[in-house]
Structures are given as C-alpha cells and as structure tokens.
Amino acid sequence: MAGIYIHFPFCRHKCNYCNFYSLATSKHHDELLIALLKEIELQQDYLQGENIETIYLGGGTPSLLKAAEIEQLLHAVYKLFTVIDEAEITLEANPDDLRAPKLRELKQAGINRLSIGVQSFQDEDLRYLQRIHTANQARNSIKRAQDAGFSNISIDLIYGIPTLSSTGWEFNLLDAMGLGVPHISAYALTIEDKTPMALQIKRGKLPDVNDEDQLQQFIILTDLIQANGYLHYEISNFCTPGMFSKHNTAYWQGKKYLGIGPSAHSYNTTSRQWNIAGIGQYLTAVKSGKLPFEQEILTIPQRFNEYIMTSLRTMWGCNLDIVERDFGVDWTNQALADAQQFIDNGSLIQKGRILVLSQKGLFHADGIAAELFRID
Numbered sequence: 001m002a003g004i005y006i007h008f009p010f011c012r013h014k015c016n017y018c019n020f021y022s023l024a025t026s027k028h029h030d031e032l033l034i035a036l037l038k039e040i041e042l043q044q045d046y047l048q049g050e051n052i053e054t055i056y057l058g059g060g061t062p063s064l065l066k067a068a069e070i071e072q073l074l075h076a077v078y079k080l081f082t083v084i085d086e087a088e089i090t091l092e093a094n095p096d097d098l099r100a101p102k103l104r105e106l107k108q109a110g111i112n113r114l115s116i117g118v119q120s121f122q123d124e125d126l127r128y129l130q131r132i133h134t135a136n137q138a139r140n141s142i143k144r145a146q147d148a149g150f151s152n153i154s155i156d157l158i159y160g161i162p163t164l165s166s167t168g169w170e171f172n173l174l175d176a177m178g179l180g181v182p183h184i185s186a187y188a189l190t191i192e193d194k195t196p197m198a199l200q201i202k203r204g205k206l207p208d209v210n211d212e213d214q215l216q217q218f219i220i221l222t223d224l225i226q227a228n229g230y231l232h233y234e235i236s237n238f239c240t241p242g243m244f245s246k247h248n249t250a251y252w253q254g255k256k257y258l259g260i261g262p263s264a265h266s267y268n269t270t271s272r273q274w275n276i277a278g279i280g281q282y283l284t285a286v287k288s289g290k291l292p293f294e295q296e297i298l299t300i301p302q303r304f305n306e307y308i309m310t311s312l313r314t315m316w317g318c319n320l321d322i323v324e325r326d327f328g329v330d331w332t333n334q335a336l337a338d339a340q341q342f343i344d345n346g347s348l349i350q351k352g353r354i355l356v357l358s359q360k361g362l363f364h365a366d367g368i369a370a371e372l373f374r375i376d
C-alpha cells in the first residue's frame, strides 16, 4: 500500500509565520494544473504497482482549485494507479473556501476527508497569524462541511501564540470537540528564520513566543483532549477512536509515497527525492517531459534514524524487534543503552520490547530521538 501527495502551492495571501513552499499568487494556476496532470503521468511507475490507499491534496491552499479541477487530478490518478475502494482522499482547505455549493461539489468529486486550517477560534490570534478568515467563518465552515455530509474532518490548531492565554487555548479545544470534529492536529507556533513573523518579532512589532507558555499549553492539550476520549496517537495529532489520518500514519510507518507538484517529496524505502521548489523551474521541467527532482539514496544509518524519529513520535512507539530485524542486535543494544538515561528520567517508558515517550518526553521528542541516532 502507498500514498500519493499532490502539492498546490498557491494561496490568497502569505501568512506571516508560513514556512511552506507557498506563493500569494494565482498567476500560473492553469499552467500548474496541466503540469500536475503531466507529472502524474511521468511518475506512474514510481510506486512499482503498489495499491494506493490514500491521496492527499495539500499546499499552499488546494481548496482554491475548482471541484472540477480536483476531479481532473483524481481522475488522472485513478487512470494510472490502482486506488483501493475505501481510499482516504483528503483536501486541505481554508475556511473561507468552504461554501455550501463548493462542499457539495467536492464530495461529488471524490473528496472524503477535509483538513481545515482553523488555527484558532479567536480573532485576536488569527490577526496575530495574519490569517484572512475569522473565528466565526471557521466555525461555520465546519458546520457547513458536516451538513454537506463530511464526517471525516480534521482541523489544524496552533498553540503558544503570544495572544493566546491558557484559558483561551482550553476554549479552542472545547470548541473544536464541541463541534464534533473527530481529528485535531495541534502545533506549537514555531518562529522560522526568514519569515516575516521572525522579522516583526525582531523589530519589536510583534510579541515573541514564550517557551513556558507553550509547554503549559501542550500539557493542557494532552490532558484535556484525552479526558474527552481522543487518542493522542502522534505528537501533534489526536483523534476519536479509529479516525487516524491514514495518509500521515503511513508516512510514520515508513510506507512508500509519491509527491506530485513543486517542492513535493517522495519516498520508496531506499531513496528520498524532492521536486524543485520553484514554480517557474518546475513548469519548465515538466513541460519538456523531465522529472523535476533531486534524489538521495538513504544509507543504513539514515534509515535507522528515520525509523527512530518517526516511531518515537507515535503512540505505537519504537519496536525493538523491528530494529533488531532491520538493523541487527548490536544496533538494538546500543539504542537501548542510549535510551536508558531517558528511561531513568521518566521521558521514555519501556514496555517489553517497545519504547514510547511519556508526556514529559513528548515535548522533547526530537532531542531524545537525536540522542539515539547513528552517525554515518
């Protein structure tokens, strides 16, 4: 089983914190659609005939595409790949794009899961993030999606925003759960270098994030959401029973995926490749029938590190039997020895042959995983 990701990089407006490959223009919209269709064709052998379990349209803002254009993209995938009957087909959407007629068309086009970029249910936070929707638009878009028959809905929320108090964060979570959203992705606000937000903070025009507030809100998040019956199945992802994101879970389980579109990444267990993150170069390459990517063959330590990093992020944890099967007894023993300090300080929990991060460890997952890494 494998997944296909399609990247649509255009947005109505560039949010000040955004570090994704996204452009506030629609200048090449039509050309890009043609190129995406062509790239799907060019890459038809990449997954070596594996069945497709998930298709994910991300961005950017792919909800700027018309439903008919989305249908064209899905049709191209169905024509060239074997997509299983119950495939999960997700569209990332901004609340301002989800009007009732469009939602009905999206459903007809084959979208069966929406991932809505809500970020906060409070206008002050949305202004800080320079989002162009309001809290009410976000709430209403969820209700309209439910009315249109979408039951598999995920929303993105951001915590640790300087304008967001702990009470406000609790309110956001209760609002999301009260709306009956079965999947929530919650991320700490990260100030990425070279973003307008980083510059605005540096110049004193915006207040900076506070690490202690972020940790406090992470604890509120994990406590409150689990008390309400949601599973904390990956550091930033929570769902009601059975409502995991199949697409993202496949990434964390090391399954193959093909990325289509500028900046999209692909992985086939032995190598990783990434498309050019430049719309002009991407369009030129695809137009002339060339695949627009760079590639790296993964070394054994890289594959080991990847498994440690992704498995520790999930509630299923790092399985030492898998480490032993794929990398041998010596590396397994070394991983266990490296993990001991974190088991002793309560950041990692050992359950037989499984290592899982505790709530304390989850907030420092990347640092802990790095201590277990092998160097080339």
Ligand code: SF4
Binding pocket: 010, 011, 013, 014, 015, 018, 019, 020, 022, 059, 060, 061, 094, 117
């Ligand atoms: S809508 Fe999303 S992808 Fe587009 S600029 Fe804002 S955060 Fe980035």
